[in-house]
Amino acid sequence: MGAEPYAESAARPAFQQQDQDEWEVADIADLKQQLNEAVFLGRFMGAISATLDPGDICAIASRWLYDYVPYLRIVFALSPKLLSQPLIYSPGVGKDKSIDPTLPASEDQWVAEYFKGLASLSMICSADGEIRCRRHALQLPEELGSLIIYFDEGSSASFSASFLTNLRENFSHALKNALEHSKLKELAMRDGLTGLFNRRAFDEMLDIEARRGELMPVSLLMIDLDDFKQINDTYGHQAGDQVLARFGKILRDNCRGSDLVARYGGEEFAVMLPTTTSSIAFMIAKRLRTKLSETTFVFNDRLVRLTASIGIAYAADAAKPSSDLVRRADQALYRAKKSGKNRTCVYAAKSVELVKKPAPTKLRYAQLQPEFQVRE
Known part of the structure; x- marks a missing residue:
């Protein structure tokens, strides 16, 4: 009988079998790496999604x-919308201090601007100023910023291209969620008409600062627009809204960046003045009243001017709750309204000092004498 016609060809050469085995081993290794990366990225996404703080x-x-x-x-x-300055971590030694609050336009510019700082933080650098380490630079979408990972030049550790792509997507998604949450939180804290903080946000922040005590002494202005109801009744609510929006702008333009300004409700406004004595608070109140009185509104072809009454309370330390400061400022405002409006009333520790509309003389605050005192 003849030999098997295909027996010889069916036998694969040894070197081909070895190559096939190596390919299969490599395929299995790739699959294992992909599986490990997928498992890690799933857990990673869950971890970074557990918080909304950038x-x-x-x-x-x-x-x-x-x-x-x-x-x-x-x-x-990252973008200033997320972080005020870059964050640098070296997990082996802990968190390093951020270098510079500015963000460059490109990653190359970033390397140039931050090189000296990185060198001072013990980055592996050569004498000629070249960075001697490998890095993965991930530019995040939608101007969220960038993420740069450095490896020791002698280390074999690295990330695959597919891993970095998925990492970029997951990290960006978490940051977008944080940014959207921040926007929604900001909207919830703001008055829609004036753009100032609303009462709830103001009370919460005032309470936090009062308990911390770091901004003491603190003064509080409670401001009420005189005869505002007549504006609404005579010219309509649109005119009233125009007045409120304009006064909100006066407050923003004439208060300091550190001051906390809010529309407290209706035609009432509140301003927290950190590290400010009552004498300085009085001068600020005077400036606000002057700016308002100089503002002209035109309703139904008529020129209209408004005035404001202001109550001031002062706290030298955090011994009492913020609600007590608000109560005293409210009492001072009430006294200013009952005493003829268009004036400022300062609530002292043991009395309420009424300050009438200033005469055109350069009197110091300490020389102003109260017309009456109300004992506690």
């Missing part, structure tokens, strides 16, 4: 990435 998102991301593949340093240079 700084916390960066801190969590730095720890998870370091546990997965140890790196030398990670830098989060």
Whole structure:
């Protein structure tokens, strides 16, 4: 009988079998890596999505990435909408101090501007100023910023291209959620007509600062627009809205950046003045009243001017709750309204000092004498 016609050809050469085995091993290794990356990224996304604070998102991301593949340093240079300054982490030694509050236009510019700072933080650099380490630079979408991961030049640790793509998407998604939450929170804290903080936000922030005590002494202005109801009744609510919006702008333009300004309700406004004595608060109140009285409104072809009454309360320390400060400022405002309006009333520790409309003389605040005192 003849030999099997295909027996010889069916036998594969040994070197071909070895190549096939190596390919299969490589395929299995790739599949394992892809599986490990998918599992990690799923857990990573869950971890960074557990918070809506951008700084916390960066801190969590730095720890998870370091546990997965140890790196030398990670830098989060995010948009000012998310972080006021870059964050730098070296998990092996802890968190480093941020270098510079500005964000460059490009990653190359970033490297140039931050090189000296990075060198001072023990980055591996050569004498000629070149950075001697590998890095993965991820430019985040929608101007969210950038994420840069540095590895020791001698280290074999790295991330695959597909991993970095998925990492970029997951990290960006978490930051977008944080940004949207921040926008919604900001909207919930603002008065829609004036753009100032609303009463709820003001009370919460005033309470926080009062308990911290870091901004003491603090003064509080409670402001009420005189005869505002007549504007609404005579010219309509649109005219009233125009007055409120204009006075809100007066407050924004004439208060300091550190001051907390709010529409407290209706035609009433509140201004917290940190590290401000009652004498300085009085001068600020005077300026606000002057600016308002100089503002002209035109309703139904008629020129209209308004005035305001202001109550001032002062706290030298955090011994009493913020509600007590609000109560005293309200009492001072009430006294100013009952005493003829268009004036400022200062609530002292043991009395309420009424200050009438200032005469055109350069009197110092300490020389102004109260017309009456109300004992507690």
